[in-house]
Amino acid sequence: MAANAPHGDTRAVLTNRQGHPVHDNQNQRTVGSRGPATLENYQYLEKISHFDRERVPERVVHARGATAFGYFEAYGTVGGEPIARYTRAKLFQTAGRRTDVAVRFSTVAGGRDSSEVARDPRGFAVKFYTEDGNWDLVGNNLGVFFIRDAIKFPDVIHSQKPDPVTFERQIPNRVFDFAAASPESLHMYTLVFGPRGIPASYRHQQGFGVNTYKWVNAEGATKLVKYHWVPKAGVKSLTAEQAARVQAHELGSHTKDLYDAIARGDHPEWELRVQLMDDHDHPELDWDPLDDTKVWPENDYPPLPVGRMVLDRAPEDFFAQSEQIAFGTGVLVDGLDFSDDKMLVGRTFAYSDAQRHRVGPNYLQLPVNAPAHAAVHTNQRDGAMAYAVDRGGSDLSITYEPSVRGGLREAPSPHEDVQGPEIAGRLTRARIERTDDYRQAGERFLLCEEWERDDLVRNLADALAQCDQVVRERMVWHLFMAEDEYGRRVGERLGMTADDVRHLGPLPGRPLSEEESRRAAHLGRNGSRDVAGLVMTHCVPDENAVVAGA
Numbered sequence: 018m019a020a021n022a023p024h025g026d027t028r029a030v031l032t033n034r035q036g037h038p039v040h041d042n043q044n045q046r047t048v049g050s051r052g053p054a055t056l057e058n059y060q061y062l063e064k065i066s067h068f069d070r071e072r073v074p075e076r077v078v079h080a081r082g083a084t085a086f087g088y089f090e091a092y093g094t095v096g097g098e099p100i101a102r103y104t105r106a107k108l109f110q111t112a113g114r115r116t117d118v119a120v121r122f123s124t125v126a127g128g129r130d131s132s133e134v135a136r137d138p139r140g141f142a143v144k145f146y147t148e149d150g151n152w153d154l155v156g157n158n159l160g161v162f163f164i165r166d167a168i169k170f171p172d173v174i175h176s177q178k179p180d181p182v183t184f185e186r187q188i189p190n191r192v193f194d195f196a197a198a199s200p201e202s203l204h205m206y207t208l209v210f211g212p213r214g215i216p217a218s219y220r221h222q223q224g225f226g227v228n229t230y231k232w233v234n235a236e237g238a239t240k241l242v243k244y245h246w247v248p249k250a251g252v253k254s255l256t257a258e259q260a261a262r263v264q265a266h267e268l269g270s271h272t273k274d275l276y277d278a279i280a281r282g283d284h285p286e287w288e289l290r291v292q293l294m295d296d297h298d299h300p301e302l303d304w305d306p307l308d309d310t311k312v313w314p315e316n317d318y319p320p321l322p323v324g325r326m327v328l329d330r331a332p333e334d335f336f337a338q339s340e341q342i343a344f345g346t347g348v349l350v351d352g353l354d355f356s357d358d359k360m361l362v363g364r365t366f367a368y369s370d371a372q373r374h375r376v377g378p379n380y381l382q383l384p385v386n387a388p389a390h391a392a393v394h395t396n397q398r399d400g401a402m403a404y405a406v407d408r409g410g411s412d413l414s415i416t417y418e419p420s421v422r423g424g425l426r427e428a429p430s431p432h433e434d435v436q437g438p439e440i441a442g443r444l445t446r447a448r449i450e451r452t453d454d455y456r457q458a459g460e461r462f463l464l465c466e467e468w469e470r471d472d473l474v475r476n477l478a479d480a481l482a483q484c485d486q487v488v489r490e491r492m493v494w495h496l497f498m499a500e501d502e503y504g505r506r507v508g509e510r511l512g513m514t515a516d517d518v519r520h521l522g523p524l525p526g527r528p529l530s531e532e533e534s535r536r537a538a539h540l541g542r543n544g545s546r547d548v549a550g551l552v553m554t555h556c557v558p559d560e561n562a563v564v565a566g567a
Contacts, residue, residue: 041446043526045168045359049442050449051298051307052357061168065363068171069371076375078174079140081131082123083219083272084339084385085279087328088115089145095291096321103240103293104232105432106352108147109323117146117389120328121342122219122271125157126177126187133271134260136214136476138205141224141246142344143326146389153348154244155368158216159209160225160554162309163202165449167363173202189480190488197491198524200454201310203499207458210480211465211473212254213555217562218274220285221253223555228346228361229307231296231354237436241294241306241356243313245320245554249286253562256472262564276331284329290320296356297438304453307358311457312554342385343372354436379403394425455533456546459500461555463548468561474503478510494518497540498533504541515541 031039045054045061054061069077093112094100100109108116123140124133139158144151163173176195179186196202208214216222224246232240255263263270278285292313294306304311332338347355347365355361372380378400380386387393395407396416415424462470477496481489493513497504508514519540523529529537536543 043169044166044446044448045363046444046446047357047359047442048440048444050445050447051305051442052359052362053440054357054359054362055444058168061363062366064168064171065367066370068174069367070374076129077371078125079121079123079142080129081127081133082121082140082339083275084119084121084332084335084342085275085285085328086117086119086330086332086338087284087326089118089143089289089324089326090115091324092322095293095323096319100323101234103234104352105235106152106232106350107149108145108152108350109352118326118328119144119146119338119342119385120326121339121344122275126174130268132264132268134215134255134263136209136257136260138209138214139216139219139222141222143224143246144342144344144348144386145350147350148390149350150388150391151348151386152350152353153344153346154226155344155346155364156225156227156244158222158224159205159213160223160227160245160312161205161208162227162360163196163205164199164360165201165308165310165452166359167367169199170360170363170367173199189483190485193481193484193488193492197488197495200495200498200524200527201308201452203454203458203495204310204461206477207461207473207499207503208555210476211469212256212559212561213252213469214476215255215257215260216271217253217255219271220250220275220278221248221562223247223252223557224287225554227309228364229309229356229358230349230361231356231437232291232293233352233354233432233436235432237433239296239354239437241296243292243318245290245292246287246326247290247320247557249288249325251560252557253560254469255562255564257476259562259564275328279329279331284327286325286327288322289324289326290322292318292320294318303451303456305449305451307356308449308452309358309360310454315552315554315556316550337383338385341376341380341383343376343380343383345369345372351432357440377402379405396425452527453530455495455498455536457553459498459503459546460548460551460553462500462503463546464551464553464556466559469559470506474506474510478507481507481511489513490518491521491524494521494540498536500546501541501543502545 031042039060045058047054091109091114095103121142124135124137126137127135141158142155144153173195176191177187180188196206226244230242232242299306345368346361347369379402382405396418398416410424412423415422418425481492489511493504493508496507497515
């Protein structure tokens with residue numbers, strides 16, 4: 018139930034463009050707090066549809082990027098077992114089987130001609146041209162995200178885009194105003210403001226699906242799955258000073274490095290590994306496996322190799338094959354399926370909707386987006402820039418289905434379309450119960466290499482020093498909640514201690530768990546978290562790349 022306005026709050030009420038008051042701008046409508054989301058999410062659909070159309074013609078996000086082509090080679094096994102035990106997806110089944118791929122690497126917040134060594138997450142999107150049609154695995158290089166509900170996606174991106182009044186880029190006061198009010202983002206900002214926020218190149222970065230998906234086998238049994246790409250060349254990153262040195266000479270350093278490597282035969286390669294988990298809500302965990310602000314500890318859920326990807330070809334035409342390539346999280350093949358991850362459900366609508374606006378309603382007719390090894394027969398017609406003739410059925414006049422005269426027919430399903438646990442719940446707008454916003458951010462800080470922690474503290478403090486006092490105080494409070502040393506070191510650079518922020522307490526509408534309440538009561542005196550034996554995503558060693566003159 019929406020709360021009454023706090024006494025003295027005279028701010029205007031948020032509405033949609035129909036003038037309807039928005040009572041909850043934090044959560045989509047779902048069946049139970051964990052989902053699935055429902056299609057009548059009018060506020061979310063209106064919000065995300067408008068957001069997808071804010072820029073013409075470049076991408077609203079991921080505008081700066083580069084595409085390369087190659088192949089994926091399956092191992093045929095996972096964890097020493099035949100992969101068919103877990104998924105019936107054909108591309109994984111046979112050892113040595115190769116599937117053509119296209120990969121687009123990108124930054125997120127900058128424009129099409131922005132610097133490729135700006136501090137930013139990197140998009141890592143892979144299109145598999147399989148015999149069953151295309152599969153798009155659309156993720157990033159950091160393994161988590163800023164938010165856990167897609168209704169907040171326009172907000173987090175707006176906070177990182179240029180100020181709409183001055184057009185000044187990425188003002189810390191805007192970035193951390195949102196972060197200070199969104200503690201779930203702390204894990205992501207811990208990664209972004211460390212060295213991994215500036216990879217040395219596209220070739221020296223990890224990749225992740227980020228969202229939780231499902232695998233489905235021939236019997237309809239399901240597993241939750243997370244995807245990891247591990248670079249054969251190792252992980253290398255830059256400090257802010259090193260990145261500035263590179264940027265002074267070249268804005269497109271990552272694209273140049275990628276295409277130069279392919280040209281000299283040094284083909285970039287990644288191994289695909291998956292984490293598997295039983296398909297239910299796992300009440301034994303302190304966090305929710307569908308929460309995109311979390312990773313699955315690798316000591317409990319080990320990443321298992323399933324194949325490798327090699328990039329051996331650059332585009333022949335950058336516009337046709339990189340600017341117009343389009344990805345979407347809803348593009349799956351048989352044996353791969355959705356979980357009820359709220360970000361995944363939201364992205365599945367938003368990505369395809371954005372491409373229809375940006376490239377056009379017939380973007381899937383473009384060669385780089387069309388299935389390469391599967392026939393296409395639809396009843397979709399016309400639209401701007403239609404150029405392929407969809408032959409449909411034997412009678413081209415029958416552009417509908419069903420028909421007793423001819424036309425297209427539904428494909429027979431070799432598998433019963435019932436899988437996964439039974440879902441029951443009341444329609445609601447609610448956060449997930451197990452948010453646990455601080456634990457993994459604190460553990461991440463402790464598991465960083467020393468040079469990474471030093472760089473992270475310096476970068477965060479420098480940015481927060483440019484923020485209003487209310488933002489600085491709340492962010493330092495969050496950092497102490499994550500880990501004593503994290504808060505103390507950033508606070509020292511800002512001239513603040515735990516005593517200066519102890520009075521703040523939890524944010525309105527974001528109650529703390531019992532453990533978090535204990536940490537707040539002993540802010541700055543909780544002692545170091547125990548990370549003995551803990552292996553988190555990104556514990557792949559991060560080498561500080563050598564930059565001449567830096």
